[in-house]
Amino acid sequence: MSTRPSSLLRIAFAGLVLSFAVTADRATAATSQPRALGPLPAIEAPSAELAELGKLLFFDQRLSGDAVLACGSCHRPEAGWTDGQQLGIAYPGTLYFRNTKSVLNAAHARYFYWDGRLTGKDMPTQVRDSITETHFQNMDGRIMLERLKQVPEYVRRFRSAMNAEPSFGATLKAISAYEKTLVSRNVPFDKGTMSQAATRGQGLFEGKAACIQCHEGPMLSDYQPHRTGVAGNPEITRDPLRHLTLRSFAKFMGVPGFEIIREDPGFFTVSKQEEDRGKFVTPTLREVSRTAPYMHNGTIATLVEVIDFYNAGGGTAEGRDPLLKPLDLNAAEKTDLLAFLEALSGDAIEVGEIDLPPYEAIADWRSVPN
Amino acid sequence: MKIRASAGPAILTGLLSILPAVGLVLLPVAADAATGPATDGGPGAVTPLAALGPPPVPADNPITAAKVELGKLLFFDPRLSGDVSLSCATCHDPAIGWQDGAEVCRGYPGTSHWRNCQSIINSAYYRKLFWAGSAKSLESQAPSAARGGVAGNGERDVMEERLRQIPEYNKRFKKVFGNARPELPDAWKAIAAFERTLVQRDTPFDLYMLGDKNALGPAELRGKELFEGKARCIECHDGALFSNEKYYNLGVPPNDVFDDDPLKQITFRFEQFAKGVSEDLYRRTKIDLGLYYRTKQEHDIAKFRVPTLRYLVFTPPYMHNGVFFTLEEVIDFYDQGGGDDHAKLLTGTATKTPVLRPLGLADDEKQDLIAFLESLTGEELTMEPPELPRYGVFE
Numbered sequence: 001m002s003t004r005p006s007s008l009l010r011i012a013f014a015g016l017v018l019s020f021a022v023t024a025d026r027a028t029a030a031t032s033q034p035r036a037l038g039p040l041p042a043i044e045a046p047s048a049e050l051a052e053l054g055k056l057l058f059f060d061q062r063l064s065g066d067a068v069l070a071c072g073s074c075h076r077p078e079a080g081w082t083d084g085q086q087l088g089i090a091y092p093g094t095l096y097f098r099n100t101k102s103v104l105n106a107a108h109a110r111y112f113y114w115d116g117r118l119t120g121k122d123m124p125t126q127v128r129d130s131i132t133e134t135h136f137q138n139m140d141g142r143i144m145l146e147r148l149k150q151v152p153e154y155v156r157r158f159r160s161a162m163n164a165e166p167s168f169g170a171t172l173k174a175i176s177a178y179e180k181t182l183v184s185r186n187v188p189f190d191k192g193t194m195s196q197a198a199t200r201g202q203g204l205f206e207g208k209a210a211c212i213q214c215h216e217g218p219m220l221s222d223y224q225p226h227r228t229g230v231a232g233n234p235e236i237t238r239d240p241l242r243h244l245t246l247r248s249f250a251k252f253m254g255v256p257g258f259e260i261i262r263e264d265p266g267f268f269t270v271s272k273q274e275e276d277r278g279k280f281v282t283p284t285l286r287e288v289s290r291t292a293p294y295m296h297n298g299t300i301a302t303l304v305e306v307i308d309f310y311n312a313g314g315g316t317a318e319g320r321d322p323l324l325k326p327l328d329l330n331a332a333e334k335t336d337l338l339a340f341l342e343a344l345s346g347d348a349i350e351v352g353e354i355d356l357p358p359y360e361a362i363a364d365w366r367s368v369p370n
Numbered sequence: 371m372k373i374r375a376s377a378g379p380a381i382l383t384g385l386l387s388i389l390p391a392v393g394l395v396l397l398p399v400a401a402d403a404a405t406g407p408a409t410d411g412g413p414g415a416v417t418p419l420a421a422l423g424p425p426p427v428p429a430d431n432p433i434t435a436a437k438v439e440l441g442k443l444l445f446f447d448p449r450l451s452g453d454v455s456l457s458c459a460t461c462h463d464p465a466i467g468w469q470d471g472a473e474v475c476r477g478y479p480g481t482s483h484w485r486n487c488q489s490i491i492n493s494a495y496y497r498k499l500f501w502a503g504s505a506k507s508l509e510s511q512a513p514s515a516a517r518g519g520v521a522g523n524g525e526r527d528v529m530e531e532r533l534r535q536i537p538e539y540n541k542r543f544k545k546v547f548g549n550a551r552p553e554l555p556d557a558w559k560a561i562a563a564f565e566r567t568l569v570q571r572d573t574p575f576d577l578y579m580l581g582d583k584n585a586l587g588p589a590e591l592r593g594k595e596l597f598e599g600k601a602r603c604i605e606c607h608d609g610a611l612f613s614n615e616k617y618y619n620l621g622v623p624p625n626d627v628f629d630d631d632p633l634k635q636i637t638f639r640f641e642q643f644a645k646g647v648s649e650d651l652y653r654r655t656k657i658d659l660g661l662y663y664r665t666k667q668e669h670d671i672a673k674f675r676v677p678t679l680r681y682l683v684f685t686p687p688y689m690h691n692g693v694f695f696t697l698e699e700v701i702d703f704y705d706q707g708g709g710d711d712h713a714k715l716l717t718g719t720a721t722k723t724p725v726l727r728p729l730g731l732a733d734d735e736k737q738d739l740i741a742f743l744e745s746l747t748g749e750e751l752t753m754e755p756p757e758l759p760r761y762g763v764f765e
Contacts, residue, residue, distance in 0.1 A: 370652055
């Protein structure tokens with residue numbers, strides 16, 4: 001067994017997953033009223049200084065093992081803070097088997113990841129997971145903190161914002177603080193400035209189209225696992241790197257049959273209940289017009305096609321959630337629904353040029369403390 | 371298990387006739403024997419130089435041709451690393467003495483290593499691997515390097531699934547190890563078996579010891595006599611392996627490449643942190659603490675394992691931090707009695723070995739010594755990288 005913190009922490013995650021998993025508050029939509037849509041609750045603004053530091057770290061490739069991948073490499077501002085691909089890229093020598101989620105509004109997520117395996121209450125843990133996971137940034141946290149200590153600007157900023165040396169934990173907090181600033185702004189739905197078409201669309205969303213059964217509440221998500229019958233993405237086995245990454249993930253998460261797995265186990269990863277194979281946690285619809293392509297495996301390219309998908313009653317895969325039925329929407333209704341979905345996006349959050357502070361050799365290294 | 375030519379009392383008597391006659395029966399390595407691992411022959415005894423026998427082979431990893439072939443592929447395969455950019459052969463390059471020719475090994479991309487890469491040649495004879503002896507076998511050295519943060523940065527689950535994504539490896543592992551699918555521990559076994567074939571037993575020195583009295587010329591023979599006598603190298607560099615595998619602080623000077631390289635400074639601190647030293651030592655040390663990291667005993671600070679002297683023509687630079695580029699520099703270093711005791715400067719506890727003292731070698735004696743040292747290296751052992759099998763698709 002490796003003694004690297006990354007490996008030990010990953011073992012601990014197995015327990016963490018089970019204790020914080022979606023199973024804790026599972027309820028079927030059929031027996032409870034969907035929560036009303038509405039604006040996001042205000043969250044306490046993080047320290048601006050800490051968020052500024054977190055922003056630099058978010059875009060710093062030195063937070064990956066071989067210093068090529070930053071958070072921002074897969075969560076790109078210009079692609080809705082995803083990577084715009086069906087299936088995500090990953091650490092060199094691996095490729096991801098799921099669609100990259102957006103970081104926008106992560107502060108409001110109740111669970112992280114398509115399989116809901118981490119609680120949204122603990123952003124630093126999700127940041128840690130991304131940084132240390134083999135197929136994400138593959139970073140040994142001890143090397144990472146020493147890299148940060150080698151950047152005088154980071155030493156200065158950590159001292160100023162947290163009154164401490166750069167550390168692994170402080171890094172997680174700083175990045176989380178930055179992510180808390182990545183929330184929707186000036187959303188027409190929130191401001192009450194939607195077009196008439198979008199307003200009609202909201203009526204359909206809450207009524208005839210019944211999207212609200214799963215896409216409920218201020219985040220337009222119940223954060224529960226569902227099987228919508230989306231077809232599998234053949235790339236996860238057609239591409240050797242994606243297939244081996246899927247298997248190694250399933251191995252680590254203790255999915256029986258990982259040796260020959262060919263389909264994404266989805267929520268089964270967390271619950272280990274057969275009935276949960278192929279179920280995925282409902283994503284938020286905020287900023288959805290920015291985060292194409294859609295579904296856990298990116299197989300639906302546009303919102304128009306997503307609406308057609310649900311209009312047909314979801315996909316054809318076995319065990320589809322009985323909530324999904326053909327909707328019988330006409331062309332005008334589909335247009336209105338699309339207008340509503342688009343009204344859930346606010347101002348683009350752009351990031352200017354990032355000037356990453358450089359390493360410097362420590363002058364008179366032999367005479368100063370480490 | 372070590373293969374050494376057995377020494378009879380007659381040979382010791384012969385040695386004693388060369389040494390200053392001051393009643394020295396036990397040579398002064400006893401002090402270090404108390405702190406280092408045990409060797410054959412009792413405290414202070416020196417094993418005579420000898421020809422190199424076959425390498426030891428552990429019972430649970432016998433050598434077969436198929437296993438060696440598989441191990442060779444894996445040795446050259448960058449998929450046994452984190453970002454698939456480097457293999458064992460990247461830092462242990464056949465064309466560069468099976469090491470990398472740098473003072474301090476290049477390390478994983480985005481990092482630097484912090485010690486000199488050692489050669490694979492004859493590594494099969496060591497009981498422990500790495501400069502501080504932290505791996506107990508070739509089988510455990512390989513994963514330690516493949517997974518190390520500034521070495522391979524590989525992780526077990528992904529490396530294993532990469533092997534399983536390669537049809538040719540599935541076939542070969544099954545044939546050699548009999549499991550349904552490649553198991554990562556078997557990869558290290560295969561690599562170890564391959565490494566056990568990288569030995570050199572036909573150097574001019576070996577040929578001489580095996581009976582060819584023309585294999586060493588007059589200069590080399592004079593050098594051998596100095597090695598076993600006035601220069602006293604044999605006190606630590608003894609036996610067939612030219613290493614007693616104990617640990618000594620010689621006072622090797624620190625390498626100033628650390629002074630202006632940010633990546634090396636990062637790794638230096640990381641190693642202190644990762645090896646679990648006290649905060650006080652983490653803050654204060656600027657020297658590699660060597661054996662101390664394993665024993666946490668102050669009297670082991672700055673001690674490193676005696677390396678073999680075989681194949682050294684192809685393995686500069688020398689010492690744990692690559693600080694000497696030529697054998698001339700090395701011999702000058704020993705001629706002056708080694709260097710400063712940096713452990714004592716750091717903690718107040720002296721750890722430099724009393725074995726080293728000024729030798730008073732004349733220039734021509736130094737030349738003869740070099741000639742002898744060079745006779746411990748035979749032909750260069752190179753190897754073309756094999757063609758690696760490709761990933762398959764299992765839809």
